[in-house]
Amino acid sequence: MIRVLQLAPVILLTAVILAFALLTPGFxxxxxxxxxxxxxxxxxVIATGLTFVLIAGGIDLSAGSVMFLSAAxxxxxxxxxxxxxxTIAAVLAVGAACGAVNGLMVAxxxxxxxxxxxxxxxxxxxxxxxxxxxxxxxxxxELLRLFTSSVAGIPIPVCILIVTTVLAETALSxxxxxxxxxxxxxxxxxxxxxxxxxxxxxxxxxxxxxVAAGLGGLIAVAQLGAVSPTFGYQRELSAIAAAVLGGxxxxxxxxxxFPGTIFGAFxxxxxxxxxxMLNADPYLYPMVMAGIIxxxxxxxxxxxxxxxxxxRRSIRANRALQGKV
Amino acid sequence: xxxxxxxxxxxxxxxxDKAFAGVRVLRGVSLEVLPGELHxxxxxxxxxxxxxxxxxxxxxxxxxxxxxxxGAPYTPxxxxxxxxxxxxxxxxxxxLFPNLSIAENIFVGQxxxxxxxxxxxxxxxxxxxxxxxxxxxxxxxxxxxxxxVERLPQGDRQLVEIAKGLNQDARLIIFDEPTTSLTNRExxxxxxxxxxxxxxxxxxxxxxxxLEHVLTLAGRITVLRDGAVVETGPRTGFDTExxxxxxxxxxxxxxxxxxxxxxxxxxxxxxxxxxxxPGVIENITFDLHKGEIVGIAGLMGxxxxxxxxxxxxxxxxxxxxxxxxxxxxxxxxxxARIARGLAxxxxxxxxxxxxxxASVAENLRIVHPASPDPLRMxxxxxxxxxxxxxxxxxxxxxxxxxxxxxxxxxxxxxxxILDEPTRGIDVGARxxxxxxxxxxxxxxxSLLVISSEIEELIGLCxxxxxxxxxxxxxxxPAGTSREDILRAAV
Numbered sequence: 164m165i166r167v168l169q170l171a172p173v174i175l176l177t178a179v180i181l182a183f184a185l186l187t188p189g190f191x192x193x194x195x196x197x198x199x200x201x202x203x204x205x206x207x208v209i210a211t212g213l214t215f216v217l218i219a220g221g222i223d224l225s226a227g228s229v230m231f232l233s234a235a236x237x238x239x240x241x242x243x244x245x246x247x248x249x250t251i252a253a254v255l256a257v258g259a260a261c262g263a264v265n266g267l268m269v270a271x272x273x274x275x276x277x278x279x280x281x282x283x284x285x286x287x288x289x290x291x292x293x294x295x296x297x298x299x300x301x302x303x304x305e306l307l308r309l310f311t312s313s314v315a316g317i318p319i320p321v322c323i324l325i326v327t328t329v330l331a332e333t334a335l336s337x338x339x340x341x342x343x344x345x346x347x348x349x350x351x352x353x354x355x356x357x358x359x360x361x362x363x364x365x366x367x368x369x370x371x372x373x374v375a376a377g378l379g380g381l382i383a384v385a386q387l388g389a390v391s392p393t394f395g396y397q398r399e400l401s402a403i404a405a406a407v408l409g410g411x412x413x414x415x416x417x418x419x420x421f422p423g424t425i426f427g428a429f430x431x432x433x434x435x436x437x438x439x440m441l442n443a444d445p446y447l448y449p450m451v452m453a454g455i456i457x458x459x460x461x462x463x464x465x466x467x468x469x470x471x472x473x474x475r476r477s478i479r480a481n482r483a484l485q486g487k488v
Numbered sequence: 489x490x491x492x493x494x495x496x497x498x499x500x501x502x503x504x505d506k507a508f509a510g511v512r513v514l515r516g517v518s519l520e521v522l523p524g525e526l527h528x529x530x531x532x533x534x535x536x537x538x539x540x541x542x543x544x545x546x547x548x549x550x551x552x553x554x555x556x557x558x559g560a561p562y563t564p565x566x567x568x569x570x571x572x573x574x575x576x577x578x579x580x581x582x583x584l585f586p587n588l589s590i591a592e593n594i595f596v597g598q599x600x601x602x603x604x605x606x607x608x609x610x611x612x613x614x615x616x617x618x619x620x621x622x623x624x625x626x627x628x629x630x631x632x633x634x635x636x637v638e639r640l641p642q643g644d645r646q647l648v649e650i651a652k653g654l655n656q657d658a659r660l661i662i663f664d665e666p667t668t669s670l671t672n673r674e675x676x677x678x679x680x681x682x683x684x685x686x687x688x689x690x691x692x693x694x695x696x697x698x699l700e701h702v703l704t705l706a707g708r709i710t711v712l713r714d715g716a717v718v719e720t721g722p723r724t725g726f727d728t729e730x731x732x733x734x735x736x737x738x739x740x741x742x743x744x745x746x747x748x749x750x751x752x753x754x755x756x757x758x759x760x761x762x763x764x765x766p767g768v769i770e771n772i773t774f775d776l777h778k779g780e781i782v783g784i785a786g787l788m789g790x791x792x793x794x795x796x797x798x799x800x801x802x803x804x805x806x807x808x809x810x811x812x813x814x815x816x817x818x819x820x821x822x823x824a825r826i827a828r829g830l831a832x833x834x835x836x837x838x839x840x841x842x843x844x845x846a847s848v849a850e851n852l853r854i855v856h857p858a859s860p861d862p863l864r865m866x867x868x869x870x871x872x873x874x875x876x877x878x879x880x881x882x883x884x885x886x887x888x889x890x891x892x893x894x895x896x897x898x899x900x901x902x903x904x905i906l907d908e909p910t911r912g913i914d915v916g917a918r919x920x921x922x923x924x925x926x927x928x929x930x931x932x933x934s935l936l937v938i939s940s941e942i943e944e945l946i947g948l949c950x951x952x953x954x955x956x957x958x959x960x961x962x963x964x965p966a967g968t969s970r971e972d973i974l975r976a977a978v
Contacts, residue, residue: 337609339599339608339609342595342599345585345592346592346596349585349587353585354585356566356567356568356583357597358568358597359597416585416587
């Protein structure tokens with residue numbers, strides 16, 4: 164049963180794809196599927212960063228605002244004639260700086276992650292609106308072209324997604340640092356007693372989330388062509404939903420970027436695209452999203468309960484075993 | 489110059505003092521631990537055992553005094569310092585990460601790494617090899633290093649904790665109440681491993697309320713009372729009686745109250761018929777009469793607590809029926825069962841019985857909020873609390889348990905189920921709880937007492953039922969010997 168639940172994102176995704184395939188002709192066309200993948204990449208990158216924060220037992224509500232702020236700064240720089248590499252580096256640096264502010268508030272000032280990042284959700288958006296003077300900002304073609312071109316037939320956003328996924332999952336599953344992250348997320352006091360620098364891990368995950376939000380924002384803004392005042396609005400919620408749909412626990416200590424979060428993001432994007440192709444009433448989208456998020460949290464709760472019940476002994480089974488010995 | 493056979497002590501504590509917020513909890517405690525020695529520490533709750541261990545383990549710092557380890561001054565500022573010095577601490581609540589594997593738990597602080605392009609990749613192969621050797625050493629031969637700790641039973645988790653200590657080359661291992669959540673078989677296995685550690689020259693500080701365990705294992709025993717050492721010496725100088733005397737500072741003549749007289753007209757209060765739940769309990773049938781104290785004995789995992797949870801409506805029953813004063817309870821939730829006269833003092837006070845951060849008064853009011861003057865229970869049960877507004881978690885175990893009892897007794901139930909009513913409670917408070925139980929039965933309440941301590945059931949109950957493998961195996965009248973009951977339980 165637990166194994167089935169671990170496969171839940173894959174099963175859900177398959178079911179959703181099949182449903183849309185039956186409802187809309189052309190949904191399964193390779194071009195459409197590849198489009199969905201390209202459109203997923205922004206959300207998936209942001210959700211990858213959030214997965215680190217969630218595993219550490221925190222939460223980052225500011226991702227959408229960080230997206231907006233770094234995109235706004237990138238836009239300013241690009242329009243003022245800065246070269247492309249400098250612009251991209253600036254986006255990542257702004258993301259990292261935003262993440263560091265969040266991380267320091269949580270790790271050093273000991274604010275709850277929810278409150279610290281809720282503050283940044285408002286502050287970040289406020290600063291970005293100030294910079295953009297609440298007007299939409301068009302970006303130079305050069306930037307748009309870079310993010311809509313392909314390398315060896317693979318669209319650049321998908322390339323970025325592949326690289327971040329490999330890096331993230333390697334860090335989580337293959338390094339000593341990843342191990343300490345899971346330990347700290349399960350019980351920070353206990354991790355401290357085991358000699359783990361929990362504050363450094365906390366700082367690191369928020370920086371990772373900030374960089375990911377900046378990068379994800381850059382991909383999104385290149386696809387949209389402009390930075391609008393609502394850019395990135397509530398995107399953090401979709402990203403959290405993607406991570407949780409992929410099996411990351413909101414209680415910390417559990418979760419993976421691949422397949423977990425990536426599948427979760429792909430699932431959300433597939434639903435959005437499918438609804439568009441169905442010409443569904445746009446007012447229905449939030450309700451469908453609500454349903455998906457509830458489903459994700461429900462799955463998380465069921466999984467937690469099942470893991471707990473595994474920890475209990477089956478008395479009768481024990482006895483049968485003893486009888487054999 | 490005189491030659492002696494005694495090796496120099498591994499750990500020497502000299503006149504240790506510890507005060508919390510001006511209150512001295514440890515007063516001039518001196519203690520020596522020799523290499524390869526098992527040193528038992530006993531004392532009532534609040535005697536200072538945990539504080540002493542926390543000083544040695546680097547959790548707290550000394551107020552005054554001096555410690556030496558292996559001949560060098562020893563001043564740990566953190567538990568990590570203690571670990572690096574060679575002192576491992578196996579806590580009662582194990583410090584493991586259930587979401588990580590055995591190997592990851594053993595190496596979580598300092599995992600072996602293989603650097604590829606400067607990136608410290610976790611060297612899982614090296615960790616697994618080393619873990620395998622450590623697990624073999626502690627007798628956990630059946631578990632693979634990559635098994636998640638959440639899949640392990642309590643006893644195995646403790647062995648993982650010991651393996652962790654061995655990995656840090658511990659020369660002294662502190663065990664704090666290591667047997668409270670172990671089955672008898674696991675206890676036996678732990679003893680074997682403890683002796684093996686001793687043979688390797690590892691010293692052990694063993695704190696336990698289970699005096700027989702201490703008497704079985706220890707070479708020397710130190711008794712603490714009110715933060716000071718009252719007796720210390722070789723094990724041969726002690727027996728259970730003398731230990732209790734030293735711990736309490738007086739003779740406890742009548743630990744158990746006289747048994748209530750058997751009811752003259754045995755009215756059935758609780759009737760349990762063929763109660764079954766697949767995988768948990770099987771075909772449980774018994775009656776509980778008015779004014780009876782019936783004990784349920786059995787090893788850990790025999791289904792005792794599970795039966796209690798099903799009777800109280802916390803877990804479902806697959807088949808069978810339960811009647812209270814003739815009325816069926818089947819399918820009713822706990823709230824409805826409480827209204828019909830059932831009460832349940834759970835096994836774990838901290839997790840299931842109390843809201844530790846809430847005040848004594850709030851905890852008393854939680855079940856019967858409308859009951860007038862809930863604070864009268866504090867007087868009736870002699871709860872020692874600074875005030876009714878004190879957080880209940882700050883009280884001693886015995887006083888916490890009295891608060892749990894008090895909240896149920898505000899509206900006296902017909903049947904009171906008590907699961908391990910004296911676990912982690914010192915001798916003095918135990919005696920008080922026993923006399924409360926007896927007086928409740930005297931007043932016509934029926935009690936079902938679950939306990940791992942057979943002596944307790946023999947001393948307290950009018951009848952003892954034995955569970956094993958989820959079934960009722962045997963029933964004994966008062967005055968049955970410990971051996972007969974144990975034989976039925978295994």
